Amino acid sequence: MVKAIIFDCDGVLVDSEIVGLDDVVVYLAEHGFEWDAKHLISTFTGMRDDVFSAALRAEYERILGRPASDAEAHALFEGLVDKRRAKRDTLQPVPGAEKSVRAVKALDGIRTAVASSSRMVYLDRKLKHCGLWDYFAPDVYSAEAVAHGKPAPDIFLYTAERIGIDPADCLVIEDAHHGVAAAKAAGMAVWGFTGGGHCFEGHGETLSEAGAARVVEHHDVLAAMLGQIDRQ
Incomplete structure (x- = not known):
């Protein structure tokens, strides 16, 4: 019995x-x-x-053929972040995201939350910019609050605890195989989502291989499926 729908943020909303x-x-x-x-x-x-930064540093050291200094590793990562920040004015909600959120909000007795790898300050900005913050607040949770990021289950277990729902009664909507693995490790059901602009060919298969019970390609379909969740 699903009692809560937990959305990832980036690539889903x-x-x-x-x-x-x-x-x-x-x-x-x-x-x-x-x-x-x-x-x-x-x-x-x-x-x-922090996990991505460590992987980036490891590859950079392979390229350099020597250990990178902390300053070099920091500069590389910050330069990458700056490239993304320069385009932040192009940020949009995933097409149809509000439709899925509204479908869940219309259900009786179903809790909603966001559980993301993003830092809280960025979650706040992104969700507010896209007009989605008020649907979830205050149940918006960042992995910076837990010891280990995805694919560890920490953020999903933390979210379930905060909203007072048993993990076994939660359904997660995820676009990343790390997130799918994290939700599975938390003992939650998880559906993969491939409606984001970053989902290349084969993305759905990757989510299925990670353990997603279903893979949904667009929020029009997801909204219809979520709208029936309390009858399943």
């Missing part, structure tokens, strides 16, 4: 994963990386900043 992506690929290429957009998305989407 807010189409942020695609923002500045091409510029990031160019930036990394200038530093010797051979990562294309698909590799970045398939490998790192859903990771908390």
Whole structure:
């Protein structure tokens, strides 16, 4: 029996994963990386900043052929972040996101929350910018509040505790295989979502392989499915 729907933010509600992506690929290429957009998305989407930064540093050291100094690693990561920030004015909600949220809000006795790898300050800005904050507040939770980021289950277990719902009664909507794995590890049901602008060919198969019970391609479909969730 589903008693709560927990949405990831980036790539499910807010189409942020695609923002500045091409510029990031160019930036990394200038530093010797051979990562294309698909590799970045398939490998790192859903990771908390510290996990991604560590992976970035490890690859940079392989390219350099020596350990990177803290200053070099910091400069590389901040340069990448700056490329994305430069395009933040292009941020939009994932098409139809509000429709899915409204469908859940119309149900009786179903809690809603957001559980994201993003820092709280960015969650606040993105959800408010896209007109979605008021649907969830105050139940918007960042992985910076827990010890381990996705694919560890910490953020989902923390969210379930805060909203007072048993993890087994939660359904998670996720666009990243790290997030799917985290939800599964938390003992929650999880559906994959591929309606974000960053979802390349094969993205749905990756989510299924990670453990998503269903994969939904658009919020029009997701809204219809969620609108029936209390009858399943």
